[in-house]
Amino acid sequence: MFSKLSAATWGEVGKAKEKGFFDFDLFSWMAWTWQTAAFFIFIALCITVMLIWEKKVPGGSPRKGVLGLDTTRGDRLFVSLLGSAFIHLAWLGLIGSFLWIASIICVAYFIVVFKYV
Amino acid sequence: MNKTINQKAWFFVIPVFVLVAFNAAIPLMTVVNYSFQETFGNNVFAWEGTRWFKQILLSERFHAALGRQIAFTFIILLIQIPLGIGIALTMPKKGWGVPVCLILMSMPLLIPWNVVGAMWNIFALPDIGFLGHSLNGLGFDYNFTQQPGDAWFTTILMDVWHWTSLVVLLSYAGLNSIQPAYYQAAEIDGASRWATFRYIELPKMKKVLTLAILLRFMDSFMIYTEPFVLTGGGPGNTTAFLSIDLVKMALGQFDLGPAAAMSLIYFFIVLLVCWVFYNLMMKNEAQS
Numbered sequence: 001m002f003s004k005l006s007a008a009t010w011g012e013v014g015k016a017k018e019k020g021f022f023d024f025d026l027f028s029w030m031a032w033t034w035q036t037a038a039f040f041i042f043i044a045l046c047i048t049v050m051l052i053w054e055k056k057v058p059g060g061s062p063r064k065g066v067l068g069l070d071t072t073r074g075d076r077l078f079v080s081l082l083g084s085a086f087i088h089l090a091w092l093g094l095i096g097s098f099l100w101i102a103s104i105i106c107v108a109y110f111i112v113v114f115k116y117v
Numbered sequence: 118m119n120k121t122i123n124q125k126a127w128f129f130v131i132p133v134f135v136l137v138a139f140n141a142a143i144p145l146m147t148v149v150n151y152s153f154q155e156t157f158g159n160n161v162f163a164w165e166g167t168r169w170f171k172q173i174l175l176s177e178r179f180h181a182a183l184g185r186q187i188a189f190t191f192i193i194l195l196i197q198i199p200l201g202i203g204i205a206l207t208m209p210k211k212g213w214g215v216p217v218c219l220i221l222m223s224m225p226l227l228i229p230w231n232v233v234g235a236m237w238n239i240f241a242l243p244d245i246g247f248l249g250h251s252l253n254g255l256g257f258d259y260n261f262t263q264q265p266g267d268a269w270f271t272t273i274l275m276d277v278w279h280w281t282s283l284v285v286l287l288s289y290a291g292l293n294s295i296q297p298a299y300y301q302a303a304e305i306d307g308a309s310r311w312a313t314f315r316y317i318e319l320p321k322m323k324k325v326l327t328l329a330i331l332l333r334f335m336d337s338f339m340i341y342t343e344p345f346v347l348t349g350g351g352p353g354n355t356t357a358f359l360s361i362d363l364v365k366m367a368l369g370q371f372d373l374g375p376a377a378a379m380s381l382i383y384f385f386i387v388l389l390v391c392w393v394f395y396n397l398m399m400k401n402e403a404q405s
Contacts, residue, residue, distance in 0.1 A: 029147070030143070030147045031154055031156070031160070032150055033150060033153065033154065033162075035164075036146075036153060039149070040146060069396050069399075069400075070403070078392070082388055082389060085385050086385065089170065089174060089382060092170050092171050093175060096171060
């Protein structure tokens, strides 16, 4: 379904494309790929989980974390996501390959933020 | 009393939701999509992975633009904040002077950004502009279209002229909200002018000043129109701040992939600084 959205490899550039399911003009300019779609689905999932969590335990469990800031669950998600972006960028800039190691570091970072910040 | 539960109000949120989707969420998603691909237009894209991010992070050009941007923002904050407080302190507190000062102060803020750029461009032209011609007449070798130092001087002067008023108005509002009792107490204690400023006025202005610094930081960090009209990023690349460099890359060179990666990195920096300022402001709030 998503594979028809854009030229997936260099070999397909310039060749006539089969029209895919989502391949109408209103949509194709956004140049979706399954990787970026997965990323946004992950973000949407995070927000959904937060929503369910808030329904189960209302109030956002505010506390004063190790940084001395008053944070709620939402703040912690924001710090985790923004921090993960910087961890990935730092890894790309300083090391370059094996980006998945940065992703593993980010998972650990997520846990630390949600526990202590 | 029984409250009727009516969730129909949620429908009123739909227009805002659609607006935000079209002017923020969808473009941002597209930028993310572009940053991982190469394109030559015509809606044909090829997957490139993290290549553009690596390229931007290691590029001398990006480092230089970021350096210029930070330097510019730092310099204008260093000038505008003390200058703004100073002007606010000297402004009259009552009488006919108040509206006169307030209107004079808000005038630069009302002028459209590209007009400010055009005005200063003509004003600073070395042959016919009042500023440029006068400086040359006084014996300074001034030409903002050719000398990087002069271009920086003019850009900073323009920004100070355009935006110091904002700091003045915010500081003035902060000063006016201080209760007279504080000043009376200071007078009874025989406090000097400096002590009054340091221990009464400055702490009371903390909130508005944080706001002023945040606003000035954001505006100057994303500055585009004024330097674009004034210098066009030149001479060479010496005043090409982040936004100007970004537009050059995206529209001038049509390097949409690298430009998207650069704008995401730019966005993350802005987001980080906003978060820091937001927390500082919330801390102030909690203290007072």
